[in-house]
Amino acid sequence: MLGQLTIEEIDLLLSRNLTGRIGCTDGSKVYIVPVSYAFNGTYIIAHSKEGMKISMMRQHPQICFQVDEIDNLTNWRSIILWGTYEEVIDQKEKYYAMKFLIGHLMKQKTKVSETAGLAEMHHEMEYAHTGENTIRPIVYRIRIKEKTGRFEKQPVD
Numbered sequence: 001m002l003g004q005l006t007i008e009e010i011d012l013l014l015s016r017n018l019t020g021r022i023g024c025t026d027g028s029k030v031y032i033v034p035v036s037y038a039f040n041g042t043y044i045i046a047h048s049k050e051g052m053k054i055s056m057m058r059q060h061p062q063i064c065f066q067v068d069e070i071d072n073l074t075n076w077r078s079i080i081l082w083g084t085y086e087e088v089i090d091q092k093e094k095y096y097a098m099k100f101l102i103g104h105l106m107k108q109k110t111k112v113s114e115t116a117g118l119a120e121m122h123h124e125m126e127y128a129h130t131g132e133n134t135i136r137p138i139v140y141r142i143r144i145k146e147k148t149g150r151f152e153k154q155p156v157d
Contacts, residue, residue: 005149010079013067013149014039018105022046022142023064024056024085031056038104044083044142045101054138057085065142074154081147088139097139 005013014020023032033053037046044065048054057063061084070076088094 001154002150002152005077005079005151007147009077009151010081010147010149011039011041013069013077013079014044015041017067017069020044020065020067022053022057023066024053025060026056027060036101036105038101040100043144044081045097045139046142047098047101047137047139049137054140057140058087061085063142074152075156077149077151079147079149081142081144083142083144083146086141086143088141094139097141098137101139 018036019034020037021032021034023030025031031052035046035048035053037044039045063083063085065081065083066079068076068078088097
């Protein structure tokens with residue numbers, strides 16, 4: 001059976017996953033890249049070092065975001081959302097966004113990719129409140145404007 005996910009099912013799928021893919025553009029080239037993220041019920045929260053993705057999203061902040069759960073070829077859920085890239089600039093807001101992101105990644109009890117930068121984030125957060133250091137990764141959120149999801153569910157033999 002094929003079907004459409006409800007908004008509640010989409011939000012639940014976003015909440016329980018760690019990795020999604022951002023689609024962004026520079027106006028002529030489309031770039032799709034996986035990112036570690038956390039969903040707070042309103043925004044997608046993520047971070048990155050400077051690079052092509054950040055440069056493109058700064059130029060063209062309208063992005064697409066996708067998350068899949070695939071049990072097998074006949075049992076899967078897939079969501080797409082569209083939104084606006086917003087860089088978190090305020091240091092206090094940045095600190096709490098990073099704290100939320102780290103908490104989400106750590107509670108999953110799964111080994112997280114080195115690219116997620118958990119060790120670096122922990123170190124920078126330790127010193128963020130002292131003023132000795134600032135949180136240097138680019139912390140951003142995606143303001144969700146539209147979301148949709150589909151699924152397929154077949155009985156298991």
